[in-house]
Amino acid sequence: xxxxxxxxxxxxxxxxxxxxxxxxxxxxxxxxxxxxxxxxxxxxxxxxxxxxxxxxxxxxxxxxxxxxxxxxxxxxxxxxxxxxxxxxxxxxxxxxxxxxxxxxxxxxxxxxxxxxxxxxxxxxxxxxxxxxxxxxxxxxxxxxxxxxxxxxxxxxxxxxxxxxxxxxxxxxxxxxxxxxxxxxxxxxxxxxxxxxxxxxxxxxxxxxxxxxxxxxxxxxx
Amino acid sequence: xxxxxxxxxxxxxxxxxxxxxxxxxxxxxxxxxxxxxxxxxxxxxxxxxxxxxxxxxxxxxxxxxxxxxxxxxxxxxxxxxxxxxxxxxxxxxxxxxxxxxxxxxxxxxxxxxxxxxxxxxxxxxxxxxxxxxxxxxxxxxxxxxxxxxxxxxxxxxxxxxxxxxxxxxxxxxxxxxxxxxxxxxxxxxxxxxxxxxxxxxxxxxxxxxxxxxxxxxxxxxxxxxxxxxxxxxxxxxxxxxxxxxxxxxxxxxxxxx
Numbered sequence: 423x424x425x426x427x428x429x430x431x432x433x434x435x436x437x438x439x440x441x442x443x444x445x446x447x448x449x450x451x452x453x454x455x456x457x458x459x460x461x462x463x464x465x466x467x468x469x470x471x472x473x474x475x476x477x478x479x480x481x482x483x484x485x486x487x488x489x490x491x492x493x494x495x496x497x498x499x500x501x502x503x504x505x506x507x508x509x510x511x512x513x514x515x516x517x518x519x520x521x522x523x524x525x526x527x528x529x530x531x532x533x534x535x536x537x538x539x540x541x542x543x544x545x546x547x548x549x550x551x552x553x554x555x556x557x558x559x560x561x562x563x564x565x566x567x568x569x570x571x572x573x574x575x576x577x578x579x580x581x582x583x584x585x586x587x588x589x590x591x592x593x594x595x596x597x598x599x600x601x602x603x604x605x606x607x608x609x610x611x612x613x614x615x616x617x618x619x620x621x622x623x624x625x626x627x628x629x630x631x632x633x634x635x636x637x638x639x640x641x642x643x
Numbered sequence: 644x645x646x647x648x649x650x651x652x653x654x655x656x657x658x659x660x661x662x663x664x665x666x667x668x669x670x671x672x673x674x675x676x677x678x679x680x681x682x683x684x685x686x687x688x689x690x691x692x693x694x695x696x697x698x699x700x701x702x703x704x705x706x707x708x709x710x711x712x713x714x715x716x717x718x719x720x721x722x723x724x725x726x727x728x729x730x731x732x733x734x735x736x737x738x739x740x741x742x743x744x745x746x747x748x749x750x751x752x753x754x755x756x757x758x759x760x761x762x763x764x765x766x767x768x769x770x771x772x773x774x775x776x777x778x779x780x781x782x783x784x785x786x787x788x789x790x791x792x793x794x795x796x797x798x799x800x801x802x803x804x805x806x807x808x809x810x811x812x813x814x815x816x817x818x819x820x821x822x823x824x825x826x827x828x829x830x831x832x833x834x835x836x837x838x839x840x841x842x843x844x845x846x847x848x849x850x851x852x853x854x855x856x857x858x859x860x861x862x863x864x865x866x867x868x869x870x871x872x873x874x875x876x877x878x879x880x881x882x883x884x885x886x887x888x889x890x891x892x893x894x895x896x897x898x899x900x
Contacts, residue, residue, distance in 0.1 A: 566822075569818055573798060573811050573814065573815065574798075574801070576802075576807075577801055577802070580801075583797055583798065583801050586790075586793065586794050586797050587794035587795075587797065587798060587815060589790075590787045590790040590791050590794060590826075591791075591818075591819070591822050591826075593787055593826055593829070594822070594825045594826050594829035597829045598829060618829070622825065625821070625825075629821065633814070633817075633818050636735075636814055637811070637814055640807060640810040640811050640814055641802075641807060641811060643807065
């Protein structure tokens, strides 16, 4: 079995034996998104306008929350050190790990987002736009975020530090993702934003595994 | 010997000598005051030409004169980031001690340049745009740059072991340099109110020489300020990093090196 599928499957097995890791990010995502209607005037027109942005911000925060635990248990039981000294390609292994992590967070969030859109009264044609954007954007969020997670894995209080170093890097994805919905409300074409998100995803897929591997080699010694 | 070979030999020996903390400390003692002097002279000239010689702008009046600080400082905020990331990459690839010192010492200076660019920009924005802040492309990407600098400093100070901290900060600065252009263009397409390219525009600068001259003086002056501030902080950092070595102990005992 090649390195990518091996690590992907290993991560999947670990996640399904501990289902809380699957449920927590989704629950967090829904709760954050639903805080906004409570804290803003309950006007349908306003919620409809800001709904897309709110869902994107919630997805970013939910991904960020799940990142802290990404390398945590592997680091503490020594598995991560074994991965580092193993002759298998570390970047490929990390790509497999990050993709598996994405299927449990970003993919689940994207699949659930149409339901949240309904609570914000977002029209059905825009639900598709948001769904496609999340599907293209969330893997980049996980891959870029994993660099931060790898840099902070040995620190006792890494959570806040991940947020500080990673959130500025998330801004382009947020701009294109949420901007797509603004365009769609005005009846404009959204393909350019889709292409931009796809370009960022391509860069993240090709470059970030090396950065994650490099970060782990730096912090674990 | 062929002149190119001798130039190359000179450059590579200087590079390798500067790679040694002790040699850096010895040489920088003479270079740092020169940078400081050049900075003071050039920025004093720039300030004189900018405040007294350059004519008032036909639309903005005297308010535009803050751009003689704002524009060079904004250029420097990006320049310092590139220097920091290149030094970080050199440190990670060739395991060069001094390159990490450049990265770590550049971060606070770059953050200060960025903060100053934002500050002078908003002071200028109040009379001209009628507001201190707008969510404009240039302003937003400059603000994000400030947070990237903060992130690099936060990573460096989070680790107890210095070598890990240096490498982690260098890695983050290299990752950032890939993303800075993306951030720049994403916010550019998102919205823009900021003035477009003026100095390096196609077909020459769209500015009269009387305004361009003080700008050039200030820009080069700030470049020397960066060198001056960088070398001062690097000298401190080298002493702290090498505090257990013989030459620093000898220095502390009052001996010369």
